[in-house]
Amino acid sequence: MKRLIIFLLAVLLLVASGCAKKTTRYQAEFLSLFDTVTTVVGYSESKEEFTALAGRIKDKLTEYHRLFDIYHSYEGVNNIKTINDNAGKAPVKVGRELISMLLFAKKQYYATDGKTNIALGPVLAIWHEYREKGISDPLGAEIPPRELLEQAAGHTDIGGIIIDTKASTVYLSDPGMRLDVGAVAKGYAAERTARYFEDEGVSSLLLSVGGNVRAIGGKPGKNGMEPWNIGIKNPDKESKDTELCSVLISGYSVVSSGSYERYYTVDGTRYNHIIDPSTLMPASHFKDVTIICRDSGIADALSTAVFIMPLEMGKKFIEGIDGVEALWVTGTGELVYSKGFKSFLKVDNEK
Known part of the structure; x- marks a missing residue:
C-alpha cells in the first residue's frame, strides 16, 4: 500500500x-x-x-x-465504473478531466513498458476476490487458479481503450475488459x-x-x-x-x-x-x-x-x-x- x-x-x-x-x-x-x-x-x-x-x-x-471510482456510481457522473459497465456495448461520454487521466495512464503504460497497466482490471479483480476471502478465512486461503488468471489476462490489452478526444468519449472494445486505475x-x-x-x-x-x-x-x-x-x-x-x-x-x-x-x-x-x-x-x-x-x-x-x-x-x-x-x-x-x-x-x- x-x-x-x-x-x-x-x-x-x-x-x-x-x-x-x-x-x-x-x-x-x-x-x-x-x-x-x-x-x-x-x-x-x-x-x-x-x-x-x-x-x-x-x-x-x-x-x-x-x-476514478470503479465500485460506485454517482448521480450525474460518468466515471470509471460507467466505462467498465459499458465495455463492449457503447462509448461513454465523460468529462475532460477523466479523458486527461486516461491519456496520462496510457502514456505511463508505454513509459514503463507495460508494468503500469490500467487495463489489468480483470486480473486484479480476481486477486482482490481471493485476497479478501483469504483475509476473512485464513485457514481456507488460496491463490487463484492459473487458468483463471490467464483467461482474465486475455482481456487486458490497453489498445482496447478507445479514447475519442473530440467527442470526449471512452470505449472499451473488449466486453471482458475492466479498468483499474489504482496505480x-x-x-x-x-x-x-x-x-x-x-x-x-x-x-x-x-x-x-x-x-x-x-x-x-x-x-x-x-x-x-x-x-x-x-x-x-x-x-x-x-x-x-x-x-x-x-x-x-x-x-x-x-x-x-x-x-x-x-x-x-x-x-x-x-x-x-x-x-x-x-x-x-x-x-x-x-x-x-x-x-x-x-x-x-x-x-x-x-x-x-x-x-x-x-x-x-x-x-x-x-x-x-x-x-x-x-x-x-x-x-x-x-x-x-x-x-x-x-x-x-x-x-x-x-x-
Whole structure:
C-alpha cells in the first residue's frame, strides 16, 4: 500500500518570512476519499482561513474520487465504473478531466513498458476476490487458479481503450475488459489538486492522499521558507524503528509502493496486491519502493512499475529518467538508493 508517515514539527507558532504576522500550523484529515486517509497540512493566520482552504481541497479531491471510482456510481457522473459497465456495448461520454487521466495512464503504460497497466482490471479483480476471502478465512486461503488468471489476462490489452478526444468519449472494445486505475489515481488526483491551488496563489501546503505526498513549496520557518520533513515508513513492522529515514522536499512528491499493508498468506507465503503483468503473480523483489520527483502522478505510476522490476533493471530505468530518484528496500531489509536520492535525506536520519 502506498503509504508514508508525515513528520510534522511540534512548533506551532512561526513568523512567516518577510511578514510580521504570525502563522500557525494546522492539519485536517478526511477519511472518505480513495478508501484511505487524506491529510492537509498548512500554515495560516487563522483557523477559519485554513479550514476554508482545506474544505475546498476536499471538494476538489472528491471530484477525482468520484471520477476514478470503479465500485460506485454517482448521480450525474460518468466515471470509471460507467466505462467498465459499458465495455463492449457503447462509448461513454465523460468529462475532460477523466479523458486527461486516461491519456496520462496510457502514456505511463508505454513509459514503463507495460508494468503500469490500467487495463489489468480483470486480473486484479480476481486477486482482490481471493485476497479478501483469504483475509476473512485464513485457514481456507488460496491463490487463484492459473487458468483463471490467464483467461482474465486475455482481456487486458490497453489498445482496447478507445479514447475519442473530440467527442470526449471512452470505449472499451473488449466486453471482458475492466479498468483499474489504482496505480495512478491517488497520485494523479494529488498532482492535479496541487496544481489547481498553486494556480490560485497557494505557495505553501502539504497534501497526502493515502501517503501519496505532494508539497506545494516549502513551509515557513524561523529563517524563512524551509523544506517539509517527510518520514518514510519502515515496511518491517517488527522493527523498533518505525521509520527508515526522513527526506526534505519543497515542491516535490514522495510516493511509496509496498508489500507490507495489503496482503494475505497462503501456506506460509505472503501474497501482496502489486501484480506483475508478465507473470500475473504478486511481485516479490522488494518490501518497498519509494519514488521522489516533481509530479505525484508520475511518482505513483513509477513506484508500481519499479516495484515490479528486478533491482538492476529498476536502477537502470530510474537512472534514465531526469528528475526522478528511488529508494529500494530489498527482501532482506537492505536499503538501495538511486544516485541522487541521498541529496534529499535529512542527514541525522540517514541509514
